[in-house]
Amino acid sequence: VTIADRKGIIVVVQQPTIKKGNNKAIPNQVDFLISQACLKAGISKLHLSAIGVGSCSPFSKRGKHITVICPTLCGGLKYNYLVRPPNRWTEIPLEHKLSGLNPGCKIKIMNDAVVGVVAERLFGSAAGEDNLAYVTWSTGIGTGAYVDGHLLQGKNCNAPHGGHMLMSNEEYATIESLSSGTSIAKSFASGIKGKSKIIATDVVVAYQKGDKKAKKIIINASRAFARGLASIAILLDTQVFIVGGGVMRHKDVLLPLVKKEFYKCFPAMTAGVKITASSLSGFVSDLGALALVMPESWIKEWRKKKPWKKCINRLLIG
Amino acid sequence: VTIADRKGIIVVVQQPTIKKGNNKAIPNQVDFLISQACLKAGISKLHLSAIGVGSCSPFSKRGKHITVICPTLCGGLKYNYLVRPPNRWTEIPLEHKLSGLNPGCKIKIMNDAVVGVVAERLFGSAAGEDNLAYVTWSTGIGTGAYVDGHLLQGKNCNAPHGGHMLMSNEEYATIESLSSGTSIAKSFASGIKGKSKIIATDVVVAYQKGDKKAKKIIINASRAFARGLASIAILLDTQVFIVGGGVMRHKDVLLPLVKKEFYKCFPAMTAGVKITASSLSGFVSDLGALALVMPESWIKEWRKKKPWKKCINRLLIG
Numbered sequence: 001v002t003i004a005d006r007k008g009i010i011v012v013v014q015q016p017t018i019k020k021g022n023n024k025a026i027p028n029q030v031d032f033l034i035s036q037a038c039l040k041a042g043i044s045k046l047h048l049s050a051i052g053v054g055s056c057s058p059f060s061k062r063g064k065h066i067t068v069i070c071p072t073l074c075g076g077l078k079y080n081y082l083v084r085p086p087n088r089w090t091e092i093p094l095e096h097k098l099s100g101l102n103p104g105c106k107i108k109i110m111n112d113a114v115v116g117v118v119a120e121r122l123f124g125s126a127a128g129e130d131n132l133a134y135v136t137w138s139t140g141i142g143t144g145a146y147v148d149g150h151l152l153q154g155k156n157c158n159a160p161h162g163g164h165m166l167m168s169n170e171e172y173a174t175i176e177s178l179s180s181g182t183s184i185a186k187s188f189a190s191g192i193k194g195k196s197k198i199i200a201t202d203v204v205v206a207y208q209k210g211d212k213k214a215k216k217i218i219i220n221a222s223r224a225f226a227r228g229l230a231s232i233a234i235l236l237d238t239q240v241f242i243v244g245g246g247v248m249r250h251k252d253v254l255l256p257l258v259k260k261e262f263y264k265c266f267p268a269m270t271a272g273v274k275i276t277a278s279s280l281s282g283f284v285s286d287l288g289a290l291a292l293v294m295p296e297s298w299i300k301e302w303r304k305k306k307p308w309k310k311c312i313n314r315l316l317i318g
Numbered sequence: 319v320t321i322a323d324r325k326g327i328i329v330v331v332q333q334p335t336i337k338k339g340n341n342k343a344i345p346n347q348v349d350f351l352i353s354q355a356c357l358k359a360g361i362s363k364l365h366l367s368a369i370g371v372g373s374c375s376p377f378s379k380r381g382k383h384i385t386v387i388c389p390t391l392c393g394g395l396k397y398n399y400l401v402r403p404p405n406r407w408t409e410i411p412l413e414h415k416l417s418g419l420n421p422g423c424k425i426k427i428m429n430d431a432v433v434g435v436v437a438e439r440l441f442g443s444a445a446g447e448d449n450l451a452y453v454t455w456s457t458g459i460g461t462g463a464y465v466d467g468h469l470l471q472g473k474n475c476n477a478p479h480g481g482h483m484l485m486s487n488e489e490y491a492t493i494e495s496l497s498s499g500t501s502i503a504k505s506f507a508s509g510i511k512g513k514s515k516i517i518a519t520d521v522v523v524a525y526q527k528g529d530k531k532a533k534k535i536i537i538n539a540s541r542a543f544a545r546g547l548a549s550i551a552i553l554l555d556t557q558v559f560i561v562g563g564g565v566m567r568h569k570d571v572l573l574p575l576v577k578k579e580f581y582k583c584f585p586a587m588t589a590g591v592k593i594t595a596s597s598l599s600g601f602v603s604d605l606g607a608l609a610l611v612m613p614e615s616w617i618k619e620w621r622k623k624k625p626w627k628k629c630i631n632r633l634l635i636g
Contacts, residue, residue, distance in 0.1 A: 069586055
């Protein structure tokens with residue numbers, strides 16, 4: 001939870017996501033973090049004029065409120081996922097909880113990569129670009145996109161859910177299952193006893209040291225990621241891709257591999273497309289969530305002052 | 319070429335597309351057909367107030383004019399296509415030619431499936447739907463889409479080029495290469511001598527008669543088509559798909575197969591999505607091209623009178 005005013009960011013608090021208890025556990029945690037943040041900022045919840053949320057998705061609509069039906073959090077949704085969380089939730093009533101916080105408070109909930117593209121278009125290195133996509137390459141893959149300057153939302157605010165585009169004839173082979181940090185780590189760990197704590201970084205390091213298995217995995221993952229970007233470019237006629245997320249800390253290794261594969265795909269639509277790393281990196285989702293509800297008059301000031309660069313009050317609440 | 323006024327359609331003329339000569343052959347043919355249509359309609363080219371075009375694509379921009387860089391027409395573009403036309407064109411200067419026709423004439427060129435979705439949203443069975451895609455299932459696969467009521471265009475007016483989304487690890491396996499009418503026919507003909515004149519209809523008929531090879535081909539093509547639609551729904555969060563094109567004359571056989579596969583894919587985003595056959599069928603592209611430039615005031619009248627239903631003056635110019 002980040003609290004900001006016109007002048008900049010006042011406080012940031014964070015906690016690992018709760019995955020146990022009933023399906024109100026996460027809404028209650030968000031409420032608790034908002035309270036903590038308000039306390040640190042020395043304001044009352046009633047002073048909040050708007051709340052922007054970057055959340056994992058998909059979403060569903062329950063009456064006028066958005067609920068989160070993301071299978072990586074909701075254990076009750078039986079999809080073929082890599083990680084099954086320890087609960088039986090089928091939906092998380094996030095907006096319902098937030099709407100009870102403060103009667104005058106405007107609330108806007110979008111996917112965390114969708115708020116990412118909002119941040120990138122307002123404050124990032126492709127500011128003002130009308131045909132722009134933001135892609136998080138992290139434990140999962142998230143996407144957000146503008147086409148012709150229009151932010152894609154769709155019937156349930158789930159566009160563009162690029163990580164789940166189907167990439168092969170196999171039932172559930174998606175961009176995410178073929179190239180996410182989780183899948184890179186899992187592929188490397190498979191067949192090696194006691195290696196369940198491997199993360200994507202270990203695989204990149206092994207690749208750089210010349211490990212053959214790591215090489216195959218990194219090249220295949222980069223290829224799948226690149227072909228995913230190409231499918232997005234083919235569907236949306238995108239001009240610029242901004243790539244963020246934890247896996248991109250290895251951008252010097254990965255981006256050249258991705259670009260090589262990307263431009264091979266259907267040159268009539270991929271030629272001239274720019275692929276670049278996010279300059280907002282770690283703060284892109286917070287910034288995007290704020291930008292969702294930020295008054296027009298703040299934006300000019302924030303563009304000039306870049307207050308997210310001096311975000312010193314980041315607090316971990318135990 | 320279809321000429322219309324407020325009251326309805328005056329004349330339609332058509333010819334098979336010319337694929338030989340220099341790269342102005344098609345623009346010259348279009349110009350010729352416009353002249354012929356004007357002649358039949360008893361008007362001068364100078365009386366045309368606007369020209370809407372539904373064309374195959376991708377497009378490129380040459381100065382302020384759109385050129386067609388579609389590899390199925392431009393033999394000079396070396397992609398891995400099923401059919402290589404007998405020319406060395408790298409672009410077709412279509413808008414340049416049309417812009418010289420009549421100085422006051424407004425010109426708008428879009429992909430033929432994109433004009434299809436414009437027609438479907440104005441005059442079809444999903445009229446007014448804000449999250450709508452139109453898909454032609456024909457010799458190729460074309461797509462057009464609205465998201466949140468916004469017609470997707472993209473940096474070069476090539477969105478959404480769904481037929482070329484990548485669907486497998488193989489270099490060029492696209493929705494089109496796996497499920498188009500051309501690919502259905504080609505798969506059936508392969509290995510059978512003297513069967514080069516097989517068309518998709520023959521394969522559907524063989525499938526209905528219990529032919530095993532045909533069964534495998536039809537089921538695989540329907541599955542690839544369905545997974546393509548699912549990827550589009552996942553990226554655009556679509557509510558309704560309208561499917562048209564020649565292959566859809568077998569909708570009674572194919573749509574049930576497509577639906578069965580479609581709803582298997584990522585239910586969080588495909589559940590509740592409607593897939594239906596086009597009610598505008600044969601005239602959807604003409605109607606969409608007209609709709610691109612049609613005055614607002616005509617639309618109400620056309621919705622009521624449905625003038626495309628009594629389109630009697632369709633002429634084939636030899």
